[in-house]
Amino acid sequence: MSLFRKKSIQTLISETNSKGVKLKKDLGAFDLTMLGIGAIIGTGIFVLTGVAAAEHAGPALVISFIMSGLACVFAALCYAEFASTVPVSGSAYTYSYATFGELIAWILGWDLILEYGLASSAVASGWSGYFQGLLAGFGIHFPKALTSAYNPANGTYIDIPAIMIVFLITLLLTQGVKKSSRFNAIMVIIKLAVVLLFIGVGVSYVKPENWTPFMPFGFSGVATGAATVFFAYIGFDAVATAAEEVRKPQRDMPIGIIASLAICTVLYIVVSLILTGIVPYTELNVKNPVAFALSYINQDWVAGFISLGAIVGITTVLLVMMYGQTRLFYAISRDGLLPKPFSKISEKKQTPVINTWITCLLVSIFSGLVPLGRLAELTNIGTLFAFMTVSIGILYLRKSKQTSESTGFRVPFVPVIPILAFVFCLYLALQLPKLTWISFVIWLVLGLVVYFLYGRKHSHLNSSK
Template sequence: MTGLFRKKIILHGDDQPVEERMARTLSWPHLVALGVGAIVGTGILTLIGVGADRAGPAVLLSFAIAGAICACAALCYAEMATMIPASGSAYTYSYAVLGEVIAWVVGWSLILEYSLVVSTVAVGWSGYAVGFLHGLGIDLPDWATHGPSIGGAFGINLPAVFIIAVVAGLLTLGTRESARINTVLVLVKIVTLALFVAVALPHFDPANLHPFAPYGYGSVAGDGGVKYGVMGAAAIIFFAFYGFDAISTAAEETRNPERDLAIGIIGSMVACTAIYMIVAAVAVGAVHFSVFGKSSEPLALILRQIGQGGVATIVAAAAAIALPTVLLGFLYGQSRIFLVMARDGFLPPALARLSTRGTPARITLVTAVFVSVIAALTPLDVIASLANAGTLCAFVAVAACVLVLRRRDPAARRPFRTPLAWVVAPLAILGCVYLFTSLQVVTQISFLAWNAVGLAVYFAYGRARATVAQ
């Protein structure tokens, strides 16, 4: 039992062997852009429809609740990232503070989170890309635009596979090059959302906000196990806010991690919360939620409903161009977590080798193949909901790490200190646990089954091969 909770001594990036060091090319503007690029995407461009379908106009409250919980988690991440400026995010922090078996569960959950996030965003991008091509008079075969549905026709989402391949290729070129392209695309995305607000705001009709909460304020089970109500919507809209945790995976490639990581994490959360609330308010006010609730491209549909078909085409085009920033952020984070787990012996060590450009090209390509299969064959709402479960687990672990270190080592150097830590961290934990209970039952069961398989892998393969044990 003692071996299950053995802890890892964390080597900072400059303490790693020369052949394992990644190039330090990122500064805080790059990190803010990475965070905004990862956060602002599928949540507002695609999942706002899913959230409105489950909560009605009260989806505004769902955004506020999910954002508040994520803000508490972000403050905890900022403290841990500056204390332990090493790649691996919540997995690394858990290994250093809580012990190996906890770190494995968190790492296994992060594999679920990042892989499914990339798949979800790729499917969301596919919806906008297909809509944009249709506006140009180009129609792809129906079977090539979606995965197989229950009781429906067979299909493979080829556009989703295509965009994952493009982003993976970009990441293998180099971190600095990827960051520059990401910054440009983030600006395109922000301008697009500003255009939507400017065009749709004059059509705001207070009548569209009634009834404000048609499914109530709690979490009510509906058909097919779907959870309706404000909290039911918040549980899936939670997906819209995370992305800042991808910033913490960039610790070894940041020039001044003790300063820049905190700026990147908190700065991106503040900016994105403001953007979300404005866009969501305009969306539910311009058109009744029942019109766009089930759309795969809700903002473009809203614009078409108010007679702005030309602007809708521009928004769909910009979404098709800019949504890959989310893919880039999460595929980047996933490859870095896989890299650290391979260094620790939990994955084949050959996957940890870096290319001549100082990037983990092998693990990036392996990750891309894995998530492409998921994106090609799985519906959007299923993978988004399951991805949230993995994220909630990671957020709980990071908040717990903050509390444990505050008690175990109160005098430790903390370049960033979470304000009111004994209030903020417990709120993050309780909020995440409540959101988990608001997820669909099938999602909860699937998450527990995923971790049961993970523990079997740990005891059969990982535990004996862990570098800490050796």
Template sequence: MAISRLFRREKLDSYLSSDKHFAKTMSAKDLMSLGIGAVIGTGIFILPGTIAAQYSGPGIVLSFLLAAIVCSTAAMCYAEFASVLPVAGSAYSYGNLVFGEIIGWVLGWALILEYVLAVAAVANAFGAYFKSFVAGFHLTIPTAIAGPFDPAHGTYGNLVAILVVFFISWLLNRGMRESMRINNAIVIVKIAIIILFVVVGAFYVRPENWHPFAPFGAAGIRRGAATVFFAYLGFDVVSSSAAEVKNPRRNMPIGIIGTLVVATVLYMLVAIVLTGMVTYTKLNVADPVAFALTLVHQNWTSGIISLGALAGMFTMMVTMIYSSSRLIYSVGRDGLLPKFLGKIDSQTGTPKHSLAVVTVVIAILGGFVPLDQLTNLVNIGTLVAFLFVSFGIIRLRHLPEMPKNTGFKVPFYPVLPIISGLLCFYMMLQLPAETWIASTIWFALGLVIYLTYGLRHSRLNDQA
């Protein structure tokens, strides 16, 4: 086998021709809603408190800002790619177009890991959160259907997790226009609940709680930034939708960078108010926002926060299930997975086959498998994609056959893409050894599938 076969590159025209069957219905507002839905989850009600208590103190607000600056370097690289190459598949397709098929496959395999595990873990948490939420109304979900398959502890499956995954899939199958209306409405509810906390909490802020501002010094703020960095992951899923966007050259950069800006502002506002309401030393609890509200006798708001957490998880699942179905479609489109996955329904303009497969896999994982130990794999899958997208900008600009970019361009080229790639690599080194071992097994499995199936069935073989 010639090594050159592994690095064959797809032609942009071929992708554009395949993806033209998608219905182009999404605006910049829809993209920001999609991105905010993915990035702002339950973490906004937890991380500002726990990280402040452990690492940053009230300086957590600077930790969020620092993490956002780091993320923005990768976000700008994604924005340029999405502006120049408006195709489905995000980093998978970018890798195929600028590096070659095997790099594209590795990135696609990394993203499958990110999307599927992330949604399954959130679906699992949604089921647990929903159980405690309805308990407040004196409704009980039987233990047997309220947890992963673990007969020793009396649980046989998380029914709520399974049902919410199938409901979201049904929603997405009806077409993006209707799905985005519902997603946009829930994102507005989620933001409104966050703003409600900020406004109510602001009346109980005591400035003395902000002193000392950085009790653990600059090192604590940096460590806090490294920890909350993962709270921003998810903006990259916006680029999966490029083939369904009206005027992608203008709207994709707005959607990607706008998501990061809004998320940063919301995280920082919650951090400022929370550490002003309660001294940081008391915030190392599982639900710091609800805890702070209870301390100031605003118990009614705690129920609202629970609703906000459920809304956050729901929109995150909508975005990730949507993105994973587009990713699997893209890999099937190229023949690296069975080609029926790369078909688009002519009536709804959605990839029904890939959505169905993704739904079943996520429902099984989220409903029956305990995923607590696997969530770090989500981070490494994301960072691998970030790394290649960052350095890929340099390659993109040097390929003469790529379209001339009249849309968004990464500033301070080539310094900023290089900094972005190095920062992503640094963040990967912060992950524990067991994550590296598990991910090595995952990527080895991916290479076996590619070499035994993908390489032989690739549609690039027809162009040879």
């Protein structure tokens, strides 16, 4: 039974108030909402929309976004209750420690390392591509060997721009959470302005005839499209990793999670409708569908702003994903399941500086040297797995009666909402390719090896026993 030893919610909260250097409580509801939007709006809306429309859903892409959005809304309500009840760093990892026990918590933590780590590396690589495209417009080019990950056949050996942006984001993160959140808020406002510009310009060029046939690939295509564009919603759960640095977590955490997801869902639905209304879906299989749509209607001046918005959008995604990764490492290390340097806090900055530079090194290696290929798809399945676990966790939380009716936000219509969240996420996960599932299982097996060789022995619960 030691594999399923638990930490009570009271213990988790008391550990954050223990003596010593702690994370600084500097964030409010607005900061959290901006963090959520910063993580969500990025490559999904600027890249995936075209491919999903052309290959899977057609004009019914809007239904794909609604399906994915519903899965996320149900899961977000569950996250909001946990974040309000357990205002501790670590997101789903910490929640699982209180409900399912140590082994499940470790599996969730290992799963989230996959989500945040691979997403950060993939996003850094995507940022590099956009940045090089922007420089090329001014006649500036990197030597080919330094433009992409290791691939001697193509003459590339290391992605220097990707490593450069990871290093700069790390410098920002080590300056403290307030400075990072201010930078994020400015960048989020810029990219929201760019998305609204596309909507404002594009709406008058919509041709309703482009929406027929509305569902050319049938409902199965819409479902596959939903699983594909689910990547566009990934990120709101990263808000939960900030719980320990929020001034009024019981009030502000639910606001940040739900508000950011609601804003992004509405924008996604409107953008997908306008995109498929401007351009016939068969022509949208391009890497930059939003900019392509504006060029299609001869609005090239706006297309330039869209490219800038994509770079800004990807930068904020990278910032929040790397932030989430550092706070996850911090929470796991504080429980003894990872080495102590991951949970060491700088007295001056009140942030885990050593941990942040270790994260920088790992993300740089993957983004700079390793062609990720299909590994990026693992981000989707990793996130869906976390969402399903958190949804079921709400049922365990209520059954255990660890919280009172007056404790923060509570999910309405329990058990209906948590069950709907689980079913929606499971359905989307089953739409993913078989290879993704096999790779995911291999990753979890590696995690179990790490746990039994190191984590189980060094766990603080093991020491206290």
